[in-house]
Amino acid sequence: PVFALFFEAGGLAAAGREPYRSLVPQLVTAWVEWAAGLIVGTPARRRDEAAAAIATIDGLLLFRQLAGPKAADQAARRILAGGAPARR
Secondary structure (H helix, E strand, O other): OHHHHHHHHHHHHHOOOOOHHHHHHHHHHHHHHHHHOOOOOOHHHHHHHHHHHHHHHHHHHHHHHHHOHHHHHHHHHHHHOOOOOOOO
16 A cells, blocks of 8 residues: 555656655655665765666566566566576
């Protein structure tokens, strides 16, 4: 339920509705800054890696909401495998 609310707020932000349009980007920026603090490297590399991680996680969480846990788990395994086809 929490992620569904986050994605609803994100949708309202993307549609330009206030206060979401102003608040959601600040929330995402704060998450990226927090994650960057956990990564080793130059400030630019840390920020870029953190943004990529947050984007990947958010994408998988949205996919989980829309397609279900099984599909999201399969997608996550594919991402972790570097895009290589899953072995059976």
